Amino acid sequence: MHTILAKKQLSPNVTRLDLLAPRIAEIKQPGQFVIVRAKEGDERIPLTIADADPAQGTIALVIQAVGKATRDLVALEVCDAIRDVAGPLGHPTELITSGRALCVGGGVGTAVVHPIAKALHAMGVHVTSVIGGRSQEWVIFEEELAKCGDVIVCTDDGSYGRKGFVTDAAKEVLEAGGVDIAYAVGPVPMMRAVANLTRPFGVHTIVSLNPVMVDGTGMCGGCRVDIGGETKFACVDGPEFDGHKVDFDLLADRLATYREFEQRANACADGQCKIRR
Amino acid sequence: MQPTISAKERMQISRQAMPEQDAHQRSGNFKEVNLGFSEQLALLEAQRCIQCKEAKCIKGCPVMVNIPRFIKFITEGDLAGAARSLFGDNALPSISGRVCPQEEQCEGSCIRGVKGQPVAIGYLERFIADWARTQSGVLDAATPVPSGKKVAVIGAGPAGLTAAGELVKQGHEVTIYEALHKPGGVLVYGIPEFRLPKKIVAAEVDRLTKAGVKIECNVVIGRTYTIPELRVQFDALFIANGAGLPVFMNVPGENLKGVYAANEYLTRVNLMEAYDLQNTNTPVLIGKRVAVIGGGNVAMDAVRTAKRLGAEQAMIVYRRTKEEMPARVEEVHHAEHEGVDFQLLVAPLEVLGDEKRWVTGLKCNRMELGEPDASGRRKPQVIPGSEFVLECDVVVVAIGTKANPLLTATCPELKLNKWGNIETDANGMTSIPGVFAGGDIVRGAATVILAMGDGKNAAKAINGYLAQA
Ligand SMILES: Cc1cc2nc3c(=O)[nH]c(=O)nc-3n(C[C@H](O)[C@H](O)[C@H](O)COP(=O)(O)OP(=O)(O)OC[C@H]3O[C@@H](n4cnc5c(N)ncnc54)[C@H](O)[C@@H]3O)c2cc1C
Ligand SMILES: Cc1cc2nc3c(=O)[nH]c(=O)nc-3n(C[C@H](O)[C@H](O)[C@H](O)COP(=O)(O)OP(=O)(O)OC[C@H]3O[C@@H](n4cnc5c(N)ncnc54)[C@H](O)[C@@H]3O)c2cc1C
Ligand code: SF4
Ligand code: SF4
Ligand code: FES
Numbered sequence: 001m002h003t004i005l006a007k008k009q010l011s012p013n014v015t016r017l018d019l020l021a022p023r024i025a026e027i028k029q030p031g032q033f034v035i036v037r038a039k040e041g042d043e044r045i046p047l048t049i050a051d052a053d054p055a056q057g058t059i060a061l062v063i064q065a066v067g068k069a070t071r072d073l074v075a076l077e078v079c080d081a082i083r084d085v086a087g088p089l090g091h092p093t094e095l096i097t098s099g100r101a102l103c104v105g106g107g108v109g110t111a112v113v114h115p116i117a118k119a120l121h122a123m124g125v126h127v128t129s130v131i132g133g134r135s136q137e138w139v140i141f142e143e144e145l146a147k148c149g150d151v152i153v154c155t156d157d158g159s160y161g162r163k164g165f166v167t168d169a170a171k172e173v174l175e176a177g178g179v180d181i182a183y184a185v186g187p188v189p190m191m192r193a194v195a196n197l198t199r200p201f202g203v204h205t206i207v208s209l210n211p212v213m214v215d216g217t218g219m220c221g222g223c224r225v226d227i228g229g230e231t232k233f234a235c236v237d238g239p240e241f242d243g244h245k246v247d248f249d250l251l252a253d254r255l256a257t258y259r260e261f262e263q264r265a266n267a268c269a270d271g272q273c274k275i276r277r
Numbered sequence: 278m279q280p281t282i283s284a285k286e287r288m289q290i291s292r293q294a295m296p297e298q299d300a301h302q303r304s305g306n307f308k309e310v311n312l313g314f315s316e317q318l319a320l321l322e323a324q325r326c327i328q329c330k331e332a333k334c335i336k337g338c339p340v341m342v343n344i345p346r347f348i349k350f351i352t353e354g355d356l357a358g359a360a361r362s363l364f365g366d367n368a369l370p371s372i373s374g375r376v377c378p379q380e381e382q383c384e385g386s387c388i389r390g391v392k393g394q395p396v397a398i399g400y401l402e403r404f405i406a407d408w409a410r411t412q413s414g415v416l417d418a419a420t421p422v423p424s425g426k427k428v429a430v431i432g433a434g435p436a437g438l439t440a441a442g443e444l445v446k447q448g449h450e451v452t453i454y455e456a457l458h459k460p461g462g463v464l465v466y467g468i469p470e471f472r473l474p475k476k477i478v479a480a481e482v483d484r485l486t487k488a489g490v491k492i493e494c495n496v497v498i499g500r501t502y503t504i505p506e507l508r509v510q511f512d513a514l515f516i517a518n519g520a521g522l523p524v525f526m527n528v529p530g531e532n533l534k535g536v537y538a539a540n541e542y543l544t545r546v547n548l549m550e551a552y553d554l555q556n557t558n559t560p561v562l563i564g565k566r567v568a569v570i571g572g573g574n575v576a577m578d579a580v581r582t583a584k585r586l587g588a589e590q591a592m593i594v595y596r597r598t599k600e601e602m603p604a605r606v607e608e609v610h611h612a613e614h615e616g617v618d619f620q621l622l623v624a625p626l627e628v629l630g631d632e633k634r635w636v637t638g639l640k641c642n643r644m645e646l647g648e649p650d651a652s653g654r655r656k657p658q659v660i661p662g663s664e665f666v667l668e669c670d671v672v673v674v675a676i677g678t679k680a681n682p683l684l685t686a687t688c689p690e691l692k693l694n695k696w697g698n699i700e701t702d703a704n705g706m707t708s709i710p711g712v713f714a715g716g717d718i719v720r721g722a723a724t725v726i727l728a729m730g731d732g733k734n735a736a737k738a739i740n741g742y743l744a745q746a
Contacts, residue, residue, distance in 0.1 A: 023501055035495075037458055041550065043558045044458070068558060084458040086495035214544055214559075217456050217497055218681050219466075221523040221538035231525065231532065236683055250532055253634050257534045261560035 001081040005058055010140040011133065013065045014108050015074040016050070021085050022057030024049065030115040031093030031208065031240050034059070035216040037084035038076065043069045046213045046235070049088060050111040051118075051144075059085075062111030062140070068265040089216045090239045094206060097123045099180035102203070103145075104170050104194050105131040106186025110141045112208055113185045114148075121148035128152065128179075130169045136160035167193045174201045181206070184243060188252045195243035205243035209234050211254060226250050282324060292394035293322040300614035304584050307470045307552045310611055311375070314404040316356075323351035326396045329388055334398060337386030339730040340373075342366040344383060344398055347405060360409035363402060364416055368442045368733070369435065371410060371477050373726050374403030376468060378605045382726070410480055418488075421448035426743045429454060429511040431498045431684070434462020435725045436517035436716030438481065439732030440739075441490045444515075447740050451489070452511075454496040459548065462519055464725070466548035467540070469578050471585065472608075475547075499684035504691065504712065512746060513711045513739045516699060517732065520717035521681025525674055526570065530628030535562055535636030539571070539579045539675035546582050554586070564671030566590045568639050570625055571675030572602035577609060579673045580617050591617050594667065596624040596644050596657045620667065622646070624657065628672055639667045678722050696721060704738035705731060711746070713739055 006018040024034060033048045051060035065071045076082065093116050101120050105113035110131045117127045127149030133139040136159045145151045152169045153161030162169060167190070173179060174197065182205040184194035191207040198205040211223040211234050218236035225234050226247035232238065296312040297303075303310050314322065326348045334344045343366055350359035363370050379385070379399040387395035409415050426449045430437045433455035441451045459465055461478045486492060498504065498518070507514055523538035525531050542561065545551045549559035567583035569576050572595035584591040593612070595602065598621050602609055613619070620641075627640040643663035646655035680697035692700045692708035698721055699714040701707055707714050715731025717723055 027501075041556075041558060043549070084495050086456065086458070086497055087500065089497065089500055214541060214549070215457060217521070218683055219519075219521045219523070220541035220544050221525070222541040224532060226532065233522075254532065254534060257562070258560045265558070 001083060002085045003081045004076055004078050005056070007076075007078050010062065010111075011138045014062060014111075014138075014140055015065065016060055016062050016111075017073070017076070018053075018058045018060050019082055019085070020057055021059045024085065024088050025052040025054045025057050025059050028052050028059065028088040029092035030095070030119045032088035032090050033216075033239065034061070034085050034087035035089060035213065036061070036073070036082060036086075038069070038072050039083050042072065042083075044084075044214060044216070045069045046089070046210075046216060046239075048112040048115075048208070050114060062108060064108035067262050068268075086216065089235060091237070093119070093183070093240055095119055095123065096125055096181050098125060100126045100128070100178050102170060102173050102179045102182040103127055103129040104166050104182065104184040104186070104190075105129065105141070105145075106166055106190040107133060107138070108140075109184075109186030109190070109208070110139075110145070113183060114141050114144050116183050117145055117148040128173050130154065130166045130173065132156070132161075132166040132169075165193075166190065167197055170194060171197055174198060174203065179203050182243075183207075188248055188255070191243060191246075192248040195246065195248075199244055206240050207243035207246060208240045209238055209246065209251060211251060212257065284327070287324055287327060290321055290325050292325065292397055293318045293400070295397070295400055300611075300616075303471065304581075304615040307585055309474050310471050311403075313407055314400055319351055319401060319404045320354070322397050322401055323348045325389060326352075327389065333386040333388055334383045334396070338383045339724075339726045340367050340733060342370075342383070342402070348396070348398075348401060351401060351405065356405065356408050357412070357415045359405045360412075360415050363405050364409065367402075367729070368439045369481055369729060370402045371406035372435065372464060372473065372481065373729065374399050374401075374406055375473050375477075376605075376724075377726050378724060380606050410477075416484075418446065421446055423450070424448040424743065426450065426512040426746075427452070427510070428513045428515065428739060428743075429507050430515045430517060431507075432456075432462060432516070432518040432716070432718075433460030433482070433492060433494075434517060434519050434716060434728060435464060436519075436728035436732040437462070437515065438485060439729040440515045440517065440715070440736045441732075442485050442488065443733055443736030444739060445485070445489050447736075449743070450491075452491040452493060454498055454502070455492060455494045456497040456518075457548065458494050460492050460494065466544045467575065467578065469543065469547055469582055470552065471581065472578065497683070499687040504684065504688035504709075508709070508712065512743055514713065515732070515735050515739065516684070516707070516712065516714040516718060517716040517728070518681065518684050518718050520678040520722050521683075522679045523674070524677045524679055526625060526676060528625060528627050530630055530636075531674070533628055533630040533634050533636050535564070535630075535670055536628055536672045536674065537562075539569070539575045539673050540678070542579055542673045543575070543582065546586070552582075552585070561586070562671050564588050564669065566592070566669040567671045567673065568592045568594050568620075568667060568669040569673040569675055570594045571677075572597065572604060573675065573677075574604045574608060576673075576675035577604045577612050579675050581608075581612055581615060583671070583673070584615055584617060588671075590669075592620050592667070592669070593617060594620045594623050594625060594639065594641065596622065597646065597654065598622060601654050622657065623667070624659070626664070629666065636670055636672055638669055639672060641665060641667055678717075680718060680721070704741075705735035706738060706742070711742060
C-alpha cells in the first residue's frame, strides 16, 4: 500500500500526487515510469515518475484525468492509499553531459520533461524548455523548469506567454543554433511535429512513447511500437526512442484500439449509462 | 478398510470418465470444465491400479510421485494417508493433477495403458488434492526450527512457489519477489479459469504464506532490485522468472488493431479479469471470428477463451495436423466438443486490414507434410498456388515465447545459453555461487510440473549449499 502524502491540482485536469514508495524514490532515474493500480480490480496503467524525494521516500505522479483509471486515481485524497505501484520501469533517459538541450513539453508531458531537464541541468547542460497549454490555467511545471534553465511558455490563445504552438517557439530555438539534443514529450501529434521540426537541423531527438501497456515487463507484447521498421516493446526497450525513427501513425492508431470501451467507461463514470457493454 | 477385490475383477473395471460440464453450456461460461471425481468414482478408478512392484508410472513423472502408494491409500479408504503421501512428493497436486500432460508422463508409462486405458492418475491426484484442501489439519506440519538463513525467490510461478514451500519447511526465511500484482505466474495470467480456477491457486499461495513464506508483489527484479543487490542481502537466490517475451510471426499486418500475442489476450482475460465483461475495467476485443495461430496449450486456451467471450467462430490455425499438436490431448478434445474450428495444414502469410487498420482476415497458404525434420515431426511444406483468405476480426498469435532479458541484462555474470536462457549445473546452480535457477527461464517454454520439479530440486541443492556455507 502506498499512502498519498500530498495532492495538488495543477491545471483543470492535471493533478499531482506524492505517494510513499521509498525504494522507487531511492533509485528512480529520469525517464522511468511505474505501473499503478489504484485498487483491486482496477486497470494497470503506466505513469511517469515526475519527481522523487528519497529522504521522504516519496515519488510524484502527475496525472491527466482522461479516462476511468486516471479519474479514479485523481479522486483519491491525502491519506488514501494506492494498492499497487511497480517500478521503476523502462530505460533511463539518454542524457548528454555538456552542451545545449531543448526540452519540449506539451500538456501533462511537461511533467515528464521535468526530471529530464533537472538531470541535464545538474550535469551542467544548458537547458531551454518550451512548454505549452491551451491557455494560462493549463500551463504546468513552469516554476520547476525555470530552476533548470530558460523557459518559453506558449498558449494556444495567447492568454499567457507567447501565442501559438510549442513547435513555433521550438523552431526559433533551433534556428538560433547550438542545440545538441532535443527531448519532446506530449501528445502524439506534438511529438511527431517536434521530430519533423528537428530533422532538417540534424538534431538528435528523443521522444517518450505512451502506447497501451499491461504488465510493463515485456511479457504481453501489447506495447509494441515500430522504430525504424523494427518492432520494439516500449515498456522494456523504451519508453524513450529516437523520434526520427518512430512510426507515429502506428502509435496513434494502436492507441485508438479501445476507444469505444473507453468512451463507454467514461460515460458510465459520468452517470450517463447503466450498462458497460 | 475396503473389501479387497481379485486381480481379475480389477482388470475388468474400465477407466472412469471425468464428469464434466455439458459442452454447449460450458462454451458460454468460464466455470471449470472438469467437475472432479466423486469418492465412489475415485475408489473405482483407484482399484484399477495393479500396484506394480517396478512402477513404470513413477518414472514417467518428472517429480517421481509415488503413484501406487497414494493410490493404495485411496483403495483402503484412507484419504488422509493418500494426501500425506501425495503432498510429500508434490507440493501442488491440485494444480499438476489438472494441467500435467499425463498422457506423455505418468499415464503414458502406466502398464495398464499397454492393453487398454491407463489408470487416471491425474484425476486421482486432483481428487485427493481437492479433498485435502477442504479438510483442516490433514496437511499441518510441525513448525521447523529456524535455520537463520535467508533465501530470495524471484518469480511466483510454479517453480518459485514450489521452491519456496520446500525451503520454508527447512526453517529458512523465504521471500518471493513477484513482478505482477498477484502471485501464480502462468497459473494466474495464462491458464484460464475454466481449466484451473484461480481460487485453487490462491489457496495454494495461502498455504505457503501461512507456512511463513513472505511474498512481495510489484517488485521487478532487474529494475526494483538487481541480482547482485539481492545476493548481498540473502544467503541464496532462486531465479524462476519464467519465459516471458512473446514471439510474433514477423509477417506484414501484425501490428494492426485486433492482433494480440496470446500472453496479452490471456492476461487481459485472466489476470485482469476481462472475462467478467460486465464489471471489468480492463478491456479486451470481442471478435466475431477469432483466429488463433498455433497448436499448443496456449493456443487451445486462447481459442476456448475466444469462444467463451462470444465468438461466433473460434478457429485454430495450425500448419501441421492434429497428431502433431503439442497441446494436451484432453484440451484438444475439449476444444473440439466446444465447437472450435480447426484449420489444419494452414500457415498464415499476412494479416489483412481495412482502411481504418482493423483486422479483416488472414492470408494463408495450405500446407502438406513432407519428410520428418530434426525433431522427428514431419515438416510442413507450402502447396504452391494454394493461397486463400480466412476472414476474421481478431487474431491471437500463440507460437511461443523466448527468454525475457529484463533480469539477466542487469546481471552480466549470469551465464546464458545462445537463446538467452540461464545455464545451470546438475544442481540447478547458475554460474554465480549461491544463485540457482529453474523453470521456463532455464528450459525455455516447458511445463508446470517440470518447473515444479526444478523448484524442488533447487530447494534441495540450496539446502545443501546453505549447510556448507
Ligand atoms: C510510459 C508511459 C508513461 C506515461 N506517463 C503518464 C503520466 O506521467 N501522466 C499521465 O497522465 N499519463 C501518462 N501516461 C498515459 C496514461 O498511462 C494513460 O493516460 C492512462 O493509462 C489512461 O487510462 P484511463 O483509464 O484513465 O483512460 P482510458 O479512457 O482507458 O484511455 C485514455 C487514453 O489513454 C490510453 N490508454 C489506456 N489504457 C492505457 C494503458 N494501460 N497504457 C497506456 N495508455 C493507455 C488510451 O489509448 C487512450 O488514448 C503514460 C503512458 C505511458 C505508456
Ligand atoms: C496459456 C498457457 C497454458 C499452459 N498450459 C500448460 C498446461 O496445461 N500444462 C503444463 O504443464 N504447462 C502449461 N503451460 C506451461 C507452463 O505454464 C509453464 O511451463 C510454467 O508456468 C513455467 O513455470 P515458471 O515458474 O518457470 O514460470 P512462470 O509461470 O512464467 O512464472 C514466472 C513468474 O515470475 C514473474 N517474473 C518475471 N520476471 C520477473 C522479474 N524480473 N522480477 C520478479 N518477478 C518476475 C512473472 O510475473 C511470473 O509470475 C502453459 C503456459 C501458458 C502460457
Ligand atoms: S505430477 Fe503430473 S506427471 Fe506426476 S503423477 Fe502427478 S499428474 Fe502425473
Ligand atoms: S504403472 Fe499403472 S498400474 Fe502400475 S502402479 Fe503405476 S498406475 Fe498402477
Ligand atoms: S506492457 Fe506488456 S510487453 Fe510491454
